[in-house]
Amino acid sequence: MGCTSLRYRPGWFSRTRLERDPMVPEPIATELAKKQKEISVAEFFERNKQVLGFDSPTRALITAVKEAVDNALDACEEANVLPDVYVEITPVEGTEDEFRLIIEDNGPGVVKRQIPNVFARLLYGSRFHAIRQTRGQQGIGISAVVLYSQLTTGHHALITSRIAADRPTHCVELAIDTKKNEAEIVSETRPEWDKAHGTRIEVQMVARYVAGRQSVLEYLRSTSIVNPHAHIVFKDPKGQVWDFERATDVLPQIPEDIKPHPHGVERGTILKMARETKARKLSAFLRTEFSSIGSRSGKEILDKAGLKDAIKPKDLDRDQIKALHGAFKQVKVMAPPTTCLSPIGEQLTKRGLKKETVDISPEFIATATRPPAVHSGHPFQIEVGIVYGGKLPKDESVKLLRFANRVPLLYQQGGCGLTKAIEGIDWRRYGLEQRGGRGVPNGPAIFLVHIASSKVPFTSEAKEAVASIEEIEDEVKRAFRDCARHMSRHLRKKEKRAKTSEKFKLISQVLPRIAEKSAKVLEKPVPDLTHIICKIMDVVWIEDKIEYERWEGSEPPEGPKAYQPKPAKKKEAAVGQTTLLVEEESGLEVATNGHVEKSEGKPKGIWITTSTIEVTNYMLKSRKFKLYAIKPEGVVMTEVEPKPSAVEDRYVVWDLPKLGSTEKATLKFSFAGLQKGDFDDNELFVEGINDINVVGADEWHGGD
């Protein structure tokens, strides 16, 4: 948005204009000039209630929590502090509809003189024009909360803040002069506070507390999913405490400001940049003022534009700018640097989803983070997640969780481009119900979609829905298709296994008893069943399990020989795929893409994930084939047994020895670098055998 103004806009006084006396003709401008005056902040607020998110008492409360929590998280992250956020909502005694809202964080605090500016002046903020991913973008958020509270209850906001342990705590009562858009400190104290640094805001407002999909609780839960580094505690109006735990000690990367990307920059901007640059040559101008242009692509652009390098940027005329602009579109340049974005990452999204769906015990969670892409010159990145099964209702439409820059979007689901992208996928192909192959599918699933961007293209200033932009929708579709492939593979495997497990029960339990009993009646020896078992099964049966084990060292064991598990710690097996164990005490992060490592003196130790695969040939003939096991990328392999034919970044592959009828082979790989439960679903593939005859693995197609 970025240009909210407190001045009159022509449309605002159409009514006034109609009131003018028709008998006295006067130029309209003269008439307007008389009436043009500053309108009060209160009036502005009243007119823009909907846009600001205060149009109903229910929504006002959610918006207030949202603005304050966003601020708290932003502040903590910028100060490199793991956020501890406390939210409390209490009904005010003696009133029907007033609530007291307290939000407290352990962020860097605000220096006293800035408190009125930060909390009580609309359009004041430090991050107004930055090209990078931020939670808030309008600089109106928290002051709107203070204003709304004052307007509805007459109570002033109380702001407590401390910037360091050796500095005093300031508690300030803030009033807003609605005529002047100015904040006024009504009173101040220096209370004792147990926090070394942090900020606390307390307001009293007319509000309504509700449960359900659009509620404070849901908002905080969703926030916790996409901010797994945050610890949020919420005390609701009934006094019940909700603790949204931290799933990681790693703070998200702080997004950096970036320069405009050539694909999205407009001609006027190029002209302005050319006037202001210090570069003397065009090539230098391109290299230094734009992101993603190197000397080679710079040269290519100039060639395409037919411009000489020696031209001074300041001297570029309109035609040359036009040529340059045209060349930008023709030349392939790299995507903008990721540094302006701070995606959550596949592992952390999964962990966030996992910890907030423990009650549901889903059988499957898949997440995907797309590489960054660009829309109109603005880098963005799409992340999605699918939670499947467990106690989720089977015949209801899938629950969507939409996020923009780590902020939950609770309203306007139908009008959101992210929803449209989901609706545009034929989910029937992935085993979900969908009428006519369009629309939000039905099934026991939750879909998460997150767009991280330096500029999220919202449909309106209410910032609840993302505009329909082809590039974004395509990315969302790609990410979901990727996840859905994993999901349907998982479902197929499960289905095939369920079918065959009947037979497995038959051959392992029922048939031997038939043999025993018939032998007993006849008083004869029990016959051998091997051959019959293979006749009935006629498959290669692959079973797998994943186990997690604590390794007591800061470094993972090196190489196969170094790996000797200590017997002391308990093992937790994830037989049959899914475990939903939430890590209680986080250990050291080993390698998580693009995230700051943070251990803060906690006991060191890492998790070793071990995947064991058992292959049994229940066919009459012997079989020989290759088996591929997908492994997470970027982890440290600690053990692979038996000797694989290759360990690639994405998979381990074994050339299995010839397996005779009913012979068995056990394969194993272990790695360090993930938390317990992060890797919880083996994906196995076979090559050199028809996968119709295989239960537990699909045919290898080169690893797609």
Added chain:
Amino acid sequence: MEVTSLAAKKKAAVKNKAANDRAIIAAQALETIAGEIYQDLSKKEIPSMTIPTRTKSNIEFDERHRVWKYGKNLSKRSAKTLDGAYMLLRTMYMTDFIKEMIDAQKSSTLREMYYISEGWDMAKFGDQSESDNLAEDLEIISGHLREDFKLRPEENGASVMGNLTITEFTRNGVARDLHCQDDVGDTGYNIPYNVEKEKITFKNVDADFVIAIETGGMYARLVENGFDEKFRSILVHLKGQPARSTRRFIKRINEEAGLPVVVFTDGDPWSFRIFASVAYGAIKTAHISEYLATPSAQYLGVTPSDIVNYDLPSDKLTERDVAALKAELTDPRFNDEMWKNEIEFQLQLGKKSEQQALAKYGLDFVTDTYLPEKLAEIGIL
């Protein structure tokens, strides 16, 4: 006195031996079933078992015995599928159980066996009808009666009242003569579960026909009104769907004493099935129809026409009634003119009446008017 009792004891011992021998032969037949399964396993073949399909689509009229028996369709139970394997396993368990029981010279009720099967781990049954059915399967496969397997039903046969003397060998091995009017109370003689010759014989029968009655209320009415004496008839209470021993009893008295049999039931589709099981053979026991069914038995009523002719109080047919009637239209046993007309008429009428509906015209109406009229109609009186 002593002499006769000794002779009777001796006679009983012979008869018991006969029963025991039959059990031993039956046990051997069961062993053959286990043997076939064992042989499949030894030959490295997936074990299986075939038995006649036990549905109404697979019953055929047996010209020789004039009853309905299973046709040529066979069902295969193979260990290829889990369900089939479970059936084979249950068969093995039941075979083993029966064999042990015969060896130990014990017997059990079907219900007792069901409870024992609860301990058969993965071979246990869902409910008793499943274990009862399997016992019948074993009869079919082995060609022996389940009584020979020492399995007997829970319920007793029903009651009899009439001018006949039955000699019953009691559990003490004593032969006792019982006159089914003078030596019994108002409920009549109780038919035991075993009605074979080693258990009962008909010493003296002096009556003109047998009337089999569905409900206890109507049976008691006929007893109270002295229908057995006035019309020289033998009253048999069916107790709903008649037990095997009741049907066998009726068949024996029909064959041995040459008495015609008439069946008197409610006027609804379920009662027609009761008649069918008495006269034609039940689908569930079609393998022993020639042993249980009385082909010459005639249906007396209440017919759907009676409902109209006698203007009887009636109830509306339920959906289940209608479905049962329609099923009877495709049942080969009801495929004759009389039944087709009556069933179609009832469907059209949409009504059913109980036997007791006849009380509309007074307590004596049934014995004084209805039954004499109906019996005259079919030529018995």
